[in-house]
Amino acid sequence: MTAIYLAGGSTVCSRQRSMAPMAGWGQTLPLFMQGIEVVNCARAGASTKSFMERGRLGWILDNIKPEDLLVISFGLSDMKEQAGVFTEPFGAFQTNLRRYVNEARDRGAHPVLVTSHERRVFDRFGNMRRPLLMYPAAMREVAAELSVPLIDLNEWSIAWWRQLGPDGTKSLFVYLQPGEHPNYPEGVADNSHLRSHGAVECSRFVASQLLVQGMLPAHFFRNLETGFDADQVVEFLDDAVFDEMTKTRVAGGMK
Template structure:
């Protein structure tokens, strides 16, 4: 979801393209951080920063799972245990401030076996989020299920146009090329945020007139919202109650 800095272009988080589909009178603040799990984001004071700034009537979109499966103690959670426990902190914290929490399952990684079958790498985290949504009566947007459909339709080669696959010399930020099965190019981020925005409107989670541009097929590069590196670094340091924390 992270809004990426200019030195990472064309890597694009779907959180940074949400602005394209939300009416300009509605402020979108993307607080996602790279490499953060539901645990590390909360433990490092980033959730508290959000809760300190939430206003009644705000919406808090909560999407984790890609990093929660990491094995290091600072980030790892158990799907039907600590993952749900941490997500409850986000849900309950938002409701205590009269804001509206919304759970969003994360998109699947790109991974195919030798027969072209998609590997389901995220295990039980999407199911655990769905279960928690039902238990807590929290709106759920199932981006994970939608991404499975997309990636299967596109196949091993087609998904390279969605994910950060670049040949050597194709982009100055990646002179040696890159094959990244987790992070998205603009087209992938846009379609993920388009799906999230459409679902927000169709399910009546937000007033439908807040959602715009759903039928616009493309957007110019300058609309992607990439940050210069200095601004990105400043926000990383500022949006935490633990000033200077880097994750």
């Protein structure tokens, strides 16, 4: 069976029940796919650097087959100025992306680059900011240089966030009042990570672009125009399953 392997960070990864309603768009991508396996290897906190160094890219490369897709989406953690994670956008970030692309192609697989969706940051006048800075631009440059298909989730998300504004975007992110959800009894104001509805619509856009850009035949897609009650259709992993997948989807015995 053809497979889509996802390499990315916290905005892509599948979440466990104890983190609900936080969800990554890779978690909801199967809602729009059929007859194809979605293997979500994205991990919270991963950058292009740490994902490789912890053996996660290696695991993908050990398992990926000719004609499979490797969908690559990083940026939010690469910009964190901490050891083992940070990369310069027009330095190591691009170097790492080139390696992901070339390693996939060496195995007969097809790489796809996806810019990270933007964070929810508005100034006091309601103007949206772009805290991801140059990382989306750096990814676009690599896509053009290596002729890699690009899905610009960043630009698409910015247009949506602006349309909804500072208050409307709270329903997309993990923005919860005290007592609103048992997993966050004291409430939470997370401007980086999506809840189910936001994740569903981001994955709908990614799936639509996979189709429109001809990266997969039409028979692999479903539900692209279907409305969902995201809180009813999004599935969360058991915590034990999540922990096991995190430990085992690495190469060379790394964790």
